[in-house]
Amino acid sequence: MSLVLPSIVHLDADAFFVSCELALRPDLRGTKCAVGGRERGIISSASYEARACGVYTPMPTQRALKICPDLILLPHTSGLYSRKSREMFDRCETLTPLVQRNSIDEGYLDLGPCGFGSADELAARVRQLQQQLWDQLQLPVSFGLATNKLVSQIASKLRKPRGFVIVPPGTEAAFLAPLSIGKLPGVGAKTEALLTERHGLRLVGDLLTRSERELETIFGRGWRGMVAMARGEDDRSVDTEHDDAKSYSQQETFGHDLSEFSEIERIAKRMVDELLPKIRADGKRVRTLTLKIRYPDFSQASHGRSLPEATDLEAPFYPLIGPLLRAAWQERRPLRLISVRFSTVEEGGRQLEMFGEAEEKRRRLAAIVDQLNQKTGEAVRHGHQLARKRERP
Numbered sequence: 001m002s003l004v005l006p007s008i009v010h011l012d013a014d015a016f017f018v019s020c021e022l023a024l025r026p027d028l029r030g031t032k033c034a035v036g037g038r039e040r041g042i043i044s045s046a047s048y049e050a051r052a053c054g055v056y057t058p059m060p061t062q063r064a065l066k067i068c069p070d071l072i073l074l075p076h077t078s079g080l081y082s083r084k085s086r087e088m089f090d091r092c093e094t095l096t097p098l099v100q101r102n103s104i105d106e107g108y109l110d111l112g113p114c115g116f117g118s119a120d121e122l123a124a125r126v127r128q129l130q131q132q133l134w135d136q137l138q139l140p141v142s143f144g145l146a147t148n149k150l151v152s153q154i155a156s157k158l159r160k161p162r163g164f165v166i167v168p169p170g171t172e173a174a175f176l177a178p179l180s181i182g183k184l185p186g187v188g189a190k191t192e193a194l195l196t197e198r199h200g201l202r203l204v205g206d207l208l209t210r211s212e213r214e215l216e217t218i219f220g221r222g223w224r225g226m227v228a229m230a231r232g233e234d235d236r237s238v239d240t241e242h243d244d245a246k247s248y249s250q251q252e253t254f255g256h257d258l259s260e261f262s263e264i265e266r267i268a269k270r271m272v273d274e275l276l277p278k279i280r281a282d283g284k285r286v287r288t289l290t291l292k293i294r295y296p297d298f299s300q301a302s303h304g305r306s307l308p309e310a311t312d313l314e315a316p317f318y319p320l321i322g323p324l325l326r327a328a329w330q331e332r333r334p335l336r337l338i339s340v341r342f343s344t345v346e347e348g349g350r351q352l353e354m355f356g357e358a359e360e361k362r363r364r365l366a367a368i369v370d371q372l373n374q375k376t377g378e379a380v381r382h383g384h385q386l387a388r389k390r391e392r393p
């Protein structure tokens with residue numbers, strides 16, 4: 001008989017960008033501070049003290065300063081976050097070679113092959129890693145331990161900051177049942193409100209009290225997946241080749257379902273405009289743009305395309321947005337959500353011969369625009385961001 005251990009770990013650094021800055025400026029620990037500064041006027045990471053004051057991400061900086069006037073704004077430090085991220089995952093690799101970097105501050109570990117004899121031994125070793133990350137890198141990181149990715153991911157987010165939650169094998173469904181349904185991946189705040197108000201689904205466990213027919217009416221084709229999640233079932237393995245490690249993405253749930261192509265296209269362009277400055281700030285270039293759409297019944301579609309060369313500029317991606325939206329949005333039903341993801345990330349700094357001088361000029365212009373926006377907060381806009389005015393005089 002083989003012993004089942006909660007050997008899948010999800011780790012999630014707490015307020016990552018801010019924590020990286022605080023590692024350099026420990027004097028600011030315990031203060032209301034936030035990173036993102038005035039670049040595009042958006043807060044990209046806030047300390048827990050600032051969150052307690054009502055600051056969240058992404059929030060316009062001006063609004064954050066209004067509700068929290070003593071907020072200390074820290075500018076993005078180029079290169080710092082990717083370096084800290086590397087150091088964090090390097091420490092993880094001393095524990096197991098099976099590390100999946102999900103994003104700059106989140107990932108999974110599979111401790112299955114490490115030969116731990118008991119759940120206690122395994123948990124003690126993970127606690128030790130958590131302590132190391134704090135002592136050596138000054139990074140607060142939360143951990144979830146469970147038998148699979150889904151449950152460990154939910155567990156890690158439950159007691160932030162520096163949380164440590166173990167879900168013993170066999171207790172997955174019981175662990176999830178009392179949690180609000182918004183804790184399930186893919187169920188955002190607006191969806192949660194809809195499920196609660198319209199369908200009376202408040203807790204994860206509520207899903208298991210409904211008939212198949214009811215669930216199919218609510219979730220459409222996605223209903224089986226919802227039930228599997230509520231039961232805490234997930235058979236995905238930890239993928240060390242995972243490519244999301246290096247991606248930048250953003251998603252937006254619409255206040256009401258949208259069906260006008262030009263409106264959705266404009267939102268996607270704005271998201272591209274919001275992501276590229278982050279990519280430049282990190283000193284990276286990206287090659288692949290993927291657009292994902294979701295219908296109100298949770299079914300979704302996506303389409304991606306790559307440029308011949310990686311870039312850190314907005315302009316080369318604009319011509320892809322319309323075709324990608326058309327390709328993904330085959331069923332012309334109203335949409336509930338759109339997400340934009342840049343992947344195939346490369347280190348920046350390489351000159352692109354193929355675009356030559358024009359590209360260089362654009363890059364210098366982009367740097368100037370980023371600087372202006374940092375100083376003034378979204379003062380400089382791209383032409384298409386003003387399109388609404390021109391269309392409807």
Ligand SMILES: [Mg+2]
Pocket residue numbers: 012013014015016105106
């Ligand atoms: Mg995090």
